[in-house]
Amino acid sequence: NLKGKTAVITGSNSGIGLGIARALAGAGADVVLNSYTDRDEDHALARELGAEFGVAVRYIRADLSKGAEARGLIEEAGACDILVNNAGIQQVAPIPEFPVEKWDAILAIMLSSVFHTTAVALPMMRAAGWGRIINVSSAHGLRASPYKSAYVAAKHGVVGLTKVTALETAEEPITCNALCPGYVLTPLVEAQIPDTMAQYGLDREQAIRQVILERQPSKDFATLEQLGGTAVFLCSDHAAQITGTTLSMDGGWTAK
Numbered sequence: 507n508l509k510g511k512t513a514v515i516t517g518s519n520s521g522i523g524l525g526i527a528r529a530l531a532g533a534g535a536d537v538v539l540n541s542y543t544d545r546d547e548d549h550a551l552a553r554e555l556g557a558e559f560g561v562a563v564r565y566i567r568a569d570l571s572k573g574a575e576a577r578g579l580i581e582e583a584g585a586c587d588i589l590v591n592n593a594g595i596q597q598v599a600p601i602p603e604f605p606v607e608k609w610d611a612i613l614a615i616m617l618s619s620v621f622h623t624t625a626v627a628l629p630m631m632r633a634a635g636w637g638r639i640i641n642v643s644s645a646h647g648l649r650a651s652p653y654k655s656a657y658v659a660a661k662h663g664v665v666g667l668t669k670v671t672a673l674e675t676a677e678e679p680i681t682c683n684a685l686c687p688g689y690v691l692t693p694l695v696e697a698q699i700p701d702t703m704a705q706y707g708l709d710r711e712q713a714i715r716q717v718i719l720e721r722q723p724s725k726d727f728a729t730l731e732q733l734g735g736t737a738v739f740l741c742s743d744h745a746a747q748i749t750g751t752t753l754s755m756d757g758g759w760t761a762k
């Protein structure tokens with residue numbers, strides 16, 4: 507039971523971040539939702555989540571491409587017992603044509619922000635005497651694909667930073683691990699389906715099975731509930747000695 511704990515989940519007004527936020531709220535944690543927008547619907551989402559699970563939920567805007575805002579997110583949260591670094595974007599292009607500003611943005615949002623949030627959250631966890639850091643990496647944190655240079659570099663970087671964080675907290679009741687999902691059907695992946703269909707001349711079903719899930723032997727997506735449940739497990743006492751490692755949820759992708 508995570509009652510009395512505060513969980514900050516970056517990039518959580520959609521997709522995996524929201525799925526993990528729902529699972530942590532369901533386990534009793536108070537939740538801070540985040541994204542770079544500041545729309546009525548972002549704050550409404552926080553109200554709905556709070557009402558559904560009977561926990562305190564706030565939405566804090568912060569653009570994680572900026573280090574100061576990533577640090578500001580944790581400072582404004584005021585407490586951070588559970589930190590889930592999840593925000594991410596994707597860009598697919600060969601290296602010579604890869605837009606430089608996209609490279610910079612992906613590294614900032616998906617790698618540097620993890621450093622910044624962790625730097626501010628660790629002293630809070632130490633003061634509270636307990637902490638959990640869950641970094642959402644990817645099968646692409648362990649394996650590469652062509653044309654995803656920034657994404658693969660950032661996700662591999664997150665796995666490295668996860669190990670360092672675990673070693674720096676090894677003797678404390680704080681753990682840091684990386685979740686490495688294969689494909690999960692979220693807006694980020696949904697957006698790749700029409701392009702894939704057009705590029706290969708396939709229908710939706712074929713595009714999913716033959717192209718998108720080509721490397722996922724289960725031929726099935728991981729679900730938000732599975733990711734959320736794994737995050738809750740990592741916050742439990744059973745997982746207290748699990749630190750500095752990766753948990754693959756990829757239907758066998760990295761077994762190959």
Ligand code: NAD
Nearest residue numbers: 517518519521522541542570592593594644689690692694
């Ligand atoms: P998504 O697009 O649904 O969610 C991404 C979240 O990040 C959104 O809430 C978005 O608002 C937020 N975000 C983007 N830029 C931001 C910024 N500058 N500042 C703050 N927030 C920002 O995508 P998703 O599939 O849920 O992805 C979540 C994470 O999971 C990402 O790190 C992604 O790389 C990773 N992942 C996804 C899959 C998959 O198959 N969907 C697989 C492996 C890993």
